[in-house]
Amino acid sequence: MGGIVDIDKLSRNCGEWLRGAGPESDIVISSRIRLARNLADYPFMSRTTDQDRARIEKDVQDCLMNSEHAGRLLYLDLERLSVIDRQLLVERHLVSREHAEGSGPRAVAIDEGERFSLMVNEEDHVRMQVMHSGLNLREAWALVNRIDDLVESKLTYAFHPKLGYLTACPTNVGTGMRVSVMLHLPALVLTRQIEKLFRSLQKISLAVRGLYGEGSQAMGDFYQISNQITLGKSEEELMKQVEDTVPTIINYERQARDHLIREAHETLHDRVSRAYGILRTAQTISSEETMHLLSSVRMGVNLGLIEGLEIPTVNELFIQTQPAHLQKLSGSELDTADRNIERARYLRRHLNKEANGQARSN
Amino acid sequence: MKCQNCDKPATFHITELTGGKPQELHLCEDHVREYLTQPGSEPAAASGMAAVIAQHMVQQMAVGQTAEELAKLDQQTCPFCGISFHQFRNQGRLGCPQDYVAFAAQLEPLLLNIHGETEHVGKVPKRSPAGSEHRTQLIRLRREMNEAVAQEEYERASKLRDDIRRLEEAKD
Numbered sequence: 001m002g003g004i005v006d007i008d009k010l011s012r013n014c015g016e017w018l019r020g021a022g023p024e025s026d027i028v029i030s031s032r033i034r035l036a037r038n039l040a041d042y043p044f045m046s047r048t049t050d051q052d053r054a055r056i057e058k059d060v061q062d063c064l065m066n067s068e069h070a071g072r073l074l075y076l077d078l079e080r081l082s083v084i085d086r087q088l089l090v091e092r093h094l095v096s097r098e099h100a101e102g103s104g105p106r107a108v109a110i111d112e113g114e115r116f117s118l119m120v121n122e123e124d125h126v127r128m129q130v131m132h133s134g135l136n137l138r139e140a141w142a143l144v145n146r147i148d149d150l151v152e153s154k155l156t157y158a159f160h161p162k163l164g165y166l167t168a169c170p171t172n173v174g175t176g177m178r179v180s181v182m183l184h185l186p187a188l189v190l191t192r193q194i195e196k197l198f199r200s201l202q203k204i205s206l207a208v209r210g211l212y213g214e215g216s217q218a219m220g221d222f223y224q225i226s227n228q229i230t231l232g233k234s235e236e237e238l239m240k241q242v243e244d245t246v247p248t249i250i251n252y253e254r255q256a257r258d259h260l261i262r263e264a265h266e267t268l269h270d271r272v273s274r275a276y277g278i279l280r281t282a283q284t285i286s287s288e289e290t291m292h293l294l295s296s297v298r299m300g301v302n303l304g305l306i307e308g309l310e311i312p313t314v315n316e317l318f319i320q321t322q323p324a325h326l327q328k329l330s331g332s333e334l335d336t337a338d339r340n341i342e343r344a345r346y347l348r349r350h351l352n353k354e355a356n357g358q359a360r361s362n
Numbered sequence: 363m364k365c366q367n368c369d370k371p372a373t374f375h376i377t378e379l380t381g382g383k384p385q386e387l388h389l390c391e392d393h394v395r396e397y398l399t400q401p402g403s404e405p406a407a408a409s410g411m412a413a414v415i416a417q418h419m420v421q422q423m424a425v426g427q428t429a430e431e432l433a434k435l436d437q438q439t440c441p442f443c444g445i446s447f448h449q450f451r452n453q454g455r456l457g458c459p460q461d462y463v464a465f466a467a468q469l470e471p472l473l474l475n476i477h478g479e480t481e482h483v484g485k486v487p488k489r490s491p492a493g494s495e496h497r498t499q500l501i502r503l504r505r506e507m508n509e510a511v512a513q514e515e516y517e518r519a520s521k522l523r524d525d526i527r528r529l530e531e532a533k534d
Contacts, residue, residue: 040459040500041501042458046456047444047445047457123455149488162482
């Protein structure tokens, strides 16, 4: 049995969506499809007893871990994980914050490539998702659809012939599907066009969220575009709806970047260089500032204004400088002040090695 | 009769049933709008849904449904999990799959509001969807069994447990 053995090894991996490969990957970070499902013979989460939840969890675990995929899956009981480990999963986009901070019997199953994760007993009994690097909703759908079929072959879903898959919140009923694409849009932010983009997307029923989904801020100039409606349109139509807007948004971002290069080259170059400079030499630095500066640096690398630095490295820095990852790497719990020092040390180590053209060790 | 919050005449008379004792409210049109759009005390994640519902109910009132009719709809409960529509309105989350049947009248316009549609188009489970209804009976049976145990009606609880076992073992 190969693949991941535990969560410590997971934290040192480079997840699927960080690969920085895939079409249009300078602007499109990742694609994600999530399906919400509930078992027919239990109430929704708000009315389950702890006993119900334990049984739901066991039913889903048995289904997954007795399947042909079991060898490639890591199954984690969230109650047994430390706070840091749960936070780590949030940082890697494998569980939601709600799931990490929740209570009662709940779990997550993750595949070794971190492409697939399935939460048990979050807002619905089962929430499964597949992530893909770059713009690739079709492959994500193929995999999540297959796993949905697998679970459904063993467990009975709550389904209504007229209303579709039944979910705890009516905003998810029908397909139970959330399609989203994560984009990096620093130039649209700099040229103050991002609000205009949000408004035009809202008009066609698309939602815009920050890096960690519902209610999160747009840190690092990352934005998730996703469908708002789930009922009355097929899964194909929902994917197409999101897919169709992506080339237009990419175009706006590229145009904004071109504009900055043409009209404000020195200012842009200076901004990007200063960001790189601070990241390479700071002695203490917060998470927020790091995200902000890395965003400039990422754009700088894309535009050829920074040399000797690769996008996958930058992507990895976004993740490894997050609070739980830092603590995992250093092997100890750290308070905010110590984390800020550790973060700066990590950045200096990785950015200066890169600049000197040395091979990075894993 | 005057509105309890101002000097305008009270045109809406609502009987609130949360918190045990029935509470009589007498409100004018403005204050009843305000009252219905008050957010619930549930976590932020649910308040998005609760706000949608509240706004929807204000719209319904504008179309002519009286507050009394709405209050009656509010009191409706699901025979399987026991949740009332009022509780759903406050927490933004439903109690069980059967709620979509029990609250069909209230939910249809709400779904139209959210999705612009009311019928599912797309993937369907490979096994018989009717099997789902059959399994959902278990929600009601388990709740009744728990209640029977709580009321020390052990004979009834025992019979319910047998019904549950039979259903669980039955093939879809």
